[in-house]
Each structure stands twice: as structure tokens, then as C-alpha cells.
Amino acid sequence: MAYKVLVTDYVWPSVEPEKAVLAQIGAELVVAPDGSETTLSDLARDVDGILTCFAQVTDTVLRAAQKCVVVGRYGVGVDNIAVDTATELGMAVTYVPDYCVEEVSDHVMGLLMTWNRRIAYFDRLVKNSGWGSLSLTMPIMRLRGKKLGIVGFGRIGQAVCRKALAFGFEVLACDPFVSVETATKLGGKMVDMPTLLKECDFVTLHSPLIPETRNMIGDAELAVMKPTAFLINCARGPLIDENALYDALTNNRIGGVGLDVLVDAHPAPDHPLLRLENAIITPHVAFFSEEAVLELEERAAGEVTAVLQGRMPENLVNKDVLAHPNPRHQLPRG
Secondary structure, rough: OOEEEEEEEOOOOOHHHHHHHHOOEEEEEEEEEEEOOHHHHHHHHHOOOEOOOOOOOOHHHHHOOOOOOEEEEOOOOOEEHHHHHHHHHOOEOOOOOOOHHHHHHHHHHHHHHHHHHHHHHHHHHHHHHHHOOOOOOOOOOOOOOEEEEEEOOOOHHHHHHHHHOOOOEEEEEEEEOOOOHHHOOOOEEOOOOOHHHHHHHEEEEEOOOOOOOOOOOOOHHHHHOOOOOEEEEEHHHEEEEEHHHHHHHOOOOOOOOEEEEOOOOOOOOOOOHOOOOOOOEEOOOOOOOOHHHHHHHHHHHHHHHHHHHHOOOOOOOOOOHHOOOOOOOOOOOO
């Protein structure tokens, strides 16, 4: 049986690794020329599977995909997929939740160090004004003994904890789904959100984007943070209310911010946060390393391959689909 799998979008050099995986079951790969809802809906009509990175796989796209058995996410979160619709239609949804743990946690520490040691500032100064042109009057902390707050203490949050402890940080964590005992065993201290925000010198966000976490950092939360605090977000842009953040940064209510994600996945060049000296911004690259991307491509394609062959994938998002009365998949019933 020949299969057809739609790739909605990707940000790496080619789709050869996933093509090789899918070729093992005779699947043809179709790459969308753009990620618009109209284009994806048209291309999805006769595909058996969908692989998506950042494009929005909406209710409309899924309802157009009348043969589709599985939607696989290149990545950790599935907020760009209409999962409820997929479940309703009997489609399996898969993802790769653990492929870039080291990369993202490294990026968090890189943003933290870049801010605290003023590395980007010093680099610009030397290149623009020459060596020895600086008066050392800016605040730089000794990190040992400072407090790092981790909001969301899953795989990546725990990796950040491990690396922060090596720098001598005291780590505070907040996560309703992780026990106090687990946090303690890993070297952290579980606290509530107000305590974490009030006490920490650095705060990093690692929560999934769900309705309860959208704008979880807003005016009220920023108001209780230290005026010298540095906020980091390498998770999802909408975790932070950007209007509130801009106001806090321009009025010096917090020290600075390090962002790898913004609310708009393709922000305009004149985005207000891009103009601020106390904002370090990278273009959603925390996940990236050559090793991580190859792993992601192969594993995401492997998950789709498994479902197409009626085998249980490693990471099934919508387990309720196993009880669907008329499923499109042939997965074993739970």
C-alpha cells in the first residue's frame, strides 16, 4: 500500500531524513509551498498523514483531510494542532517531547550568562569604541548564591536545574504536576508562584501553552518581581503578556528579559520589544543543534510511520482516540 504524507513546514536544510524513514513503507512526501490554511486544506484532501512544525493545523485543515490517519508534530508542544478535532475524527496525534532538552536548557543558561556578564554589550563596545573604553559601572552579579526560579519543572526545567546548580544557584521551582519530593531530590525547592517571582534573581519559563498558562506572566506577576530580575522564555511566546512586559521593561520594573519566542511567530521588524536595550532576543532557535534536528526529523517520521502501520507510537498525544467508535487508525485498543 502506498501512502502520502504532507509536510506543512520545516526550518532545517532538507526533509531527506524523514523521506528516508517514510520510504521504508513506500510513503511519498509532499511538501507544502506555504503554511496558509487554504494551501494546507487543499493539499490535505488525499493524504494519509501530516507532519507539522510551526504551521497551524486547524479544524478546517483536519476536516479537509478526509483520509488522514495521523498528525505528527516536529517538536514538544501541540498547541498549533486542533487536537480535539483530530480526536473527534479518529486521527492519532503524535509528538517528540524529549528531543531538545539539552539544547533548550543550554540556551537558557546562555541567555542568562549573556545578560549577567553583559557579553553582547561588551562585544559591541569593543568593536565600536575600542579596547579600554569602558568604565565598569554596570551591575554584574556573582551568580553563586543567587536564586533561579524555574516555572514548569518537566524535562527541560529539570535540565536547567542541573546546570544552574553547577553555577552555585539556589533553585526554586513551581509546577503543580511535580511533587515536592521530586524537586528536592533534584536539588530544587518547590514553592508557589508568588514566592518564586518575589525571591528570584532570574526566572525561566518552561510551561506548556494551554488556556490556563496563556499570559501567565502579566502586570500582577511582573509587579512582584525584583527590579533587577531577569526573565527568560524559551518555551512559548503567549506565556507572557507582551504589553505588560514592554511596560515593565521601559519603566525599569524588572531588569531585563531573554526571549527565544514571541507571541507572533513572525514578528514585524518594528516590534516594540526588538528596540529595547534590556531585551535579548533570539529567533526561536533554542531547540537547534545538528544532532537535535536529525533526531527530531527521524523520530517524528517514525511516529507517523508507526501509526500508518497500525503500531502504537512512542508518544501518542490524544490517548482518547484509542476508544473512538469508528477510528481511522488501526492502533491496538487500550
